[in-house]
Amino acid sequence: MRKLRWWLLLVVVLAALLLGWILLGGRGSTPTSPSASKVTAATLQDPGLIAKGTYLTLVGDCAGCHTTQGGARFAGGRSLATPFGNIPVPNITPDRETGLGDWSFEDFWQALHAGKGRHGELLYPAFSYTSYTKVNHDDALAIFAYLQSLPPIHQPATAPSLAFPYSVRKSLAAWRALYFREGEFKPDPAQSPQWNRGAYLVQGLGHCNECHAARDSLGGTAGDQHLTGGQIPMQNWYAPDLSTQRNGGLQGWGEQDIVDLLKTGQSAKGVAFGPMAGVIASSTQHMTNDDLHAVAAYLHSLPPRAPTVPDTQLFNAKAIVQQGGKVYTRHCAECHGKNGEGVAGVYPPLDGNSSVTEPSGINATRMILLGGFAPVTAANPRPYSMPPFAQQLSDSEVSAVASYIRRAWTNQASVVRPEDVSQYRHTPID
Structure with a gap:
């Protein structure tokens, strides 16, 4: 009955919006070029x-x-x-x-x-x-x-x-x-040609906000949600916030780090996996250096974000992180380093890695369970991949090590609960 009421409410809302759109002249012809x-x-x-x-x-x-x-x-x-x-x-x-x-x-x-x-x-x-x-x-x-x-x-x-x-x-x-607001990109005269080129590519043809912003129950994105990060529908990957400023998903990334990731699939700050690996392999690696630097310059101009408070009150976060440290030492430290520093050009760092610290914990959890494959690019034709640990680690162990890497070193993200791990283990996530 509750589901039926929800559907009826949705139909009424959509009908009212449709009527309003028509009354406001929504049936006007589309301007052409x-x-x-x-x-x-x-x-x-x-x-x-x-x-x-x-x-x-x-x-x-x-x-x-x-x-x-x-x-x-x-x-x-x-x-x-x-x-x-x-x-x-x-x-x-x-x-x-x-x-x-x-x-x-x-x-x-x-x-x-x-x-x-x-x-x-x-x-x-x-x-x-x-x-x-x-x-x-x-x-x-x-x-x-x-x-x-x-x-x-x-x-x-x-x-x-x-x-x-x-x-x-x-x-x-x-x-x-x-x-939806129809309209071509208008250059900002107060900004440089490079910034305007980057803004045009990111906002328009690159359609970055389609993944890197949260969507509501109707599948839309609020107008103030610009590159602020969001879970990609039906894929169970989290596309991170793209601000490099304070509390941003790419905090601390330099412009060259962004260029390197888009060109090669890896940078000193991290490696691309999941949907972004496909985008780099088929798209961004082919962009000119000028366009890549323009994109990086635009992303560097995104504003700081409000701080988030990790939710660690639902169970004993300290104990689970301590357990995760032991799992990390046994299975992860050999490649990613005792302090999460990684190996340059080979294994990505985990300390300060936006894919590790994104708000949901989905990316770290699924990487531990299923492993991951970096994109093959002309500049990095034989990237290292990460093996899956779904058969070796229990839900509680995956929860512990995911929580550990999200809260160790300089990372301050929320913990991952065992029931979340169980959901991702038994639910198709591609």
Whole structure:
């Protein structure tokens, strides 16, 4: 009965929001780019434009979503799991029946900039138009030219499998009224060209906030949640806060540390695992040094964060951390060092490691249970991986050692409870 009341309340709220959106003029036509209708076939075949688009699709990691494992690049064929159901990823090769072959640049611009399909239908925000709306006209044109230059692949998409009311596409109007603000990136004249380039990449094509910010029960991100960290839905990884200032997730990271991680998959401060490893392997390692330094400069400008108070009152934190120290000495210190310092270029440090100290404890717990694999990059073609300990350690031992590394040395994060470890051990987490 409680669940039924919750659904009824949600439907009423969505209906009210939809009505308000309509009354406020939400059915107005979508502004198109001034020169969208002037794009010719010759323009789309320009080699320089296609080369630019090739680079930009790498920066945006478009193939990361639009390619199924073992399938043709950009041909779709997979579904994205969300808390509301599965959403198929479309084919964006120029196949006329199943891809973008009959799309004009105006159609593409409308999807990227306004989150609307070729026929005006509202797109599900699994396609990150909440970020892509900031991509400028020239870059969007280059991306479209590149996609149109690809060989067409015939691969139809399946229908979405979503629970009511999310299966009603028109209900997205209410969601958009709450969470979507259409508009290209506007440079800040008070900032340097490098800062503006970094802000443009992070906020727009890089769509970093789509993972690195918390989402509410409707799958939206509050406007003031910018790169403040959050659990990635359905993946059980925590994407850390990206501020390098006081209490930030990357506190103490220098600009070169950020560049190194994005270029090679590892830095003096840590190594990328999980979803970020895939992003680095398929996207950021291919970025120019100028763009990487621009991203780092922008992240370095993010403000300090409010301090968090670790929750250690629910059980005896001191005892569990002491037990964890013994487990760490037996299984971990040989690689990561007695003081969590790691081995430069080989094993990541744990002291001050943002993946270790992130608020939820998910990352440290799953790494201990399942191990991890750093990305293979041109600059680091044979990275070291971490072995799994799920078969060697009990829930209480994993809880203890995870709590220890989160509270030892200079780390001051919360402890991890054994029941949390049990949940991650017995629940699929990819």
